[in-house]
Amino acid sequence: MRLTDTDGGTETRPSAAADKTGLAHYVHAERLALHYQFLRQSLAAVLLNSVVLCWLLWGVRDAGVLLGWLLATLLTTVYRLLAARGFARASARARTHRRWYRHAIAGSVLSGLVWGAGGFLLFTAENSYSLSLLAFIIAGMCAGAVVSLAAFIEASLPFLALCILPFAARLFAEGSMEAVQLGIIALLYLGFMAMVTRRVHDTLTRGFEMSHLRQRAEATVERQALYDDLTGLPNRRLLSDRLRQARARALRRGNRAAVLFLDLDNFKRINDSLGHSTGDAVLQAIAGRLREALRETDTASRLGGDEFVVLLTELNGSVDEVIQDTHNTAERIRVSIAEPITVKGTQLHLSSSIGVSLFPSDSNDIEDLLRHADTAMYQAKDGGRNAVRFFVPEMQAAIEARLILEQQLRYALERNELELHLQPQFDARGAVFGAEALLRWRRDGDWIPPSEFIPVAEESGLIYPLGDWVVDEACRLLADLCKLPGCASLVLAVNVSTRQFTRVGFADTVIATLERHRIPTGQLELEVTESLFINELGTTQDCMEQLHAAGLRFTIDDFGTGYSSLRYLQTLAVDSLKIDKSFVRGVIENHSDASIVRATLSMAQALKLTVLAEGVESEDIREFLVACGCRRFQGYLFGRPVPASAFRQQLLSSGVSPPP
Numbered sequence: 001m002r003l004t005d006t007d008g009g010t011e012t013r014p015s016a017a018a019d020k021t022g023l024a025h026y027v028h029a030e031r032l033a034l035h036y037q038f039l040r041q042s043l044a045a046v047l048l049n050s051v052v053l054c055w056l057l058w059g060v061r062d063a064g065v066l067l068g069w070l071l072a073t074l075l076t077t078v079y080r081l082l083a084a085r086g087f088a089r090a091s092a093r094a095r096t097h098r099r100w101y102r103h104a105i106a107g108s109v110l111s112g113l114v115w116g117a118g119g120f121l122l123f124t125a126e127n128s129y130s131l132s133l134l135a136f137i138i139a140g141m142c143a144g145a146v147v148s149l150a151a152f153i154e155a156s157l158p159f160l161a162l163c164i165l166p167f168a169a170r171l172f173a174e175g176s177m178e179a180v181q182l183g184i185i186a187l188l189y190l191g192f193m194a195m196v197t198r199r200v201h202d203t204l205t206r207g208f209e210m211s212h213l214r215q216r217a218e219a220t221v222e223r224q225a226l227y228d229d230l231t232g233l234p235n236r237r238l239l240s241d242r243l244r245q246a247r248a249r250a251l252r253r254g255n256r257a258a259v260l261f262l263d264l265d266n267f268k269r270i271n272d273s274l275g276h277s278t279g280d281a282v283l284q285a286i287a288g289r290l291r292e293a294l295r296e297t298d299t300a301s302r303l304g305g306d307e308f309v310v311l312l313t314e315l316n317g318s319v320d321e322v323i324q325d326t327h328n329t330a331e332r333i334r335v336s337i338a339e340p341i342t343v344k345g346t347q348l349h350l351s352s353s354i355g356v357s358l359f360p361s362d363s364n365d366i367e368d369l370l371r372h373a374d375t376a377m378y379q380a381k382d383g384g385r386n387a388v389r390f391f392v393p394e395m396q397a398a399i400e401a402r403l404i405l406e407q408q409l410r411y412a413l414e415r416n417e418l419e420l421h422l423q424p425q426f427d428a429r430g431a432v433f434g435a436e437a438l439l440r441w442r443r444d445g446d447w448i449p450p451s452e453f454i455p456v457a458e459e460s461g462l463i464y465p466l467g468d469w470v471v472d473e474a475c476r477l478l479a480d481l482c483k484l485p486g487c488a489s490l491v492l493a494v495n496v497s498t499r500q501f502t503r504v505g506f507a508d509t510v511i512a513t514l515e516r517h518r519i520p521t522g523q524l525e526l527e528v529t530e531s532l533f534i535n536e537l538g539t540t541q542d543c544m545e546q547l548h549a550a551g552l553r554f555t556i557d558d559f560g561t562g563y564s565s566l567r568y569l570q571t572l573a574v575d576s577l578k579i580d581k582s583f584v585r586g587v588i589e590n591h592s593d594a595s596i597v598r599a600t601l602s603m604a605q606a607l608k609l610t611v612l613a614e615g616v617e618s619e620d621i622r623e624f625l626v627a628c629g630c631r632r633f634q635g636y637l638f639g640r641p642v643p644a645s646a647f648r649q650q651l652l653s654s655g656v657s658p659p660p
Helices: 016-057 063-089 098-121 128-148 153-174 177-226 236-253 267-274 276-293 319-338 366-382 393-414 450-460 463-481 506-517 537-549 566-571 591-606 619-627 644-654
Strands: 256-264 299-304 307-315 341-343 346-348 352-359 388-390 418-427 432-443 446-448 491-495 524-528 553-559 576-579 610-614 632-634
Touching (some): 016 063, 016 098, 016 128, 016 177, 063 098, 098 128, 098 153, 128 177, 153 177, 236 256, 236 299, 236 352, 256 319, 256 366, 267 276, 267 346, 276 319, 276 341, 276 346, 307 319, 319 352, 352 366, 366 388, 393 432, 393 450, 418 463, 418 644, 432 450, 432 644, 446 450, 463 491, 463 506, 463 524, 463 644, 491 553, 506 537, 537 553, 576 591
Parallel strands (some): 352 388, 432 491, 524 553, 576 610, 610 632
Antiparallel strands (some): 256 307, 256 352, 299 307, 341 346, 418 432, 418 632, 432 446
16 A cells, blocks of 8 residues: 655645644635535526426516526526536636636626516516415525525525515515515525524534544644654655555566665764754754755655665666666765754764665565665774665675674673683783783683674673673772782773763762772772763763772773873873883884884873883883883783683782882
8 A cells, every 4th residue: 555655855844824724725625616516406406497487477477577587597507507617627726716716606696686686577466376486486596505505605695685685675565464574574584594504604614624624633643654753754664665666666667776774973972962952953954965865756764863764766777877876876965964064053063874775686675675774884884984885795694693792792791601801910020010801701612802792792782781790890809809918909900981981870880889899099990092082071071080089090091093182181080091002012123113102101201190011022022111111011921811810829929019
């Protein structure tokens, strides 16, 4: 079943004034249609009554008067019949023209004049039979007019008055008691018929109004079921119908279609930082740009949140030509979205990731096409965002493997199958002063690299419970290890993801964990990356200061690979830097790496920050770092990450040195 037209545009929602105007136009149009609908039957009755009346009065009244009156009746009937014929042949748009209303009123008034003239001219007081016949026919014509002319009160009331008043005037002019009594009855009849006409007219009007309101309500319900309230774009239900139509046309005509799955990059940040009203305005602007970028035969729809789907139909040519045309359209959309959007005086810059699937190349199934386009969109995000990617079968296999990994990671977290390994950190004298807690997951006897499951946790939202577990487990281990002889000053570093750190309530959760395990001040370090400071610096600063006041230390992990700005080193509660291993490993053979390490150590010394070099794998590297003033080290030269039990044994034999 076809739900709506294939036009993907948005209807303008009328105002209250426009609603009233629309109701008035609808009621007027329905009245006009009803008037002309009844007109043919009423004209037949007019002709019949006028001919019968002339026939019965032939010989009673002057033939010239009868024929003259009958001719006037015929001319009026022809005029009204031509108007009815013209209205019937006119288009729906042409029927709204004012002239049809004027014809309706003019025809009714002329007919009333003709019948009024008949009541006046054909009046015969001497012949009671003829008088009764005339009164009976005039009364019948008025009764018929109550129905046939009730659509327009401005037509029916003049008709009644013009029909009855001349006849009543002749009765009163006659002067006899019987005639005057009949005249009074005629006036009472006129008043009664006027009331009936008014009631019928009001009933018809209310009926038309209720019909219009019912249609509007049905249209509103249909719109709410098929269109997105915020953007006015088709929703998932209507999109599915359009997809079925496109598939049927493509199979029938031998052409192709394309599905573009579009997701706005980092849209959640706009919603969270600027408010949902700003986010809604952005979505409405994006919807407008999508409509402008597409043909009338295409469809732009919103699935929810910041996800949109575009359907391109009637794609002709070879596969390569269709791919090129689709890519051009997708790029046009991507570039359009990248244009600045101004909301409440703030200029916003967005990007989008777009995935594409083709019919019938990728699948004949509608759900598969959507899923494939969604898969390609995630590949665009994984590839750096702000890009267009076409679906290839290998993508689906990768997505399915990722989903399996996510499910298994969820089970591992629920069943406490994860563990922390500890990599020791040494001072320049070769003594342990601390360690870094590293998350490890053994699945079916094999270790899964963190680089494989951490991104899955980030995308799925598992990073929140996973991060909470890591902080809690690290605090438990630290509290236990600090009880060992000579280990009271042990420092433990924990990596925290940007998403976990920026979550509302993160600081309160960490502080509660510290208090529960009674961790001494300064012995838990949180390692964060420089990407944390690129956005929402104010929120980040508040959170860091709250945690710093609670006794936590902060280390910038992988320093030199990201933002690397002196601004945040001066303004944020940062205690130390960790030089990325990509620089440390190259200090002997690469002059640039050596220069970066020296500059970092010199800068840290000036800012009174401690520095730890990770990735120290040879004695030559250690000696170079010591010569440059580095006093903290981590790497395979000193020790690999080991289970907590093995690290415990190491501490029992060597103890812990105070942090340098």
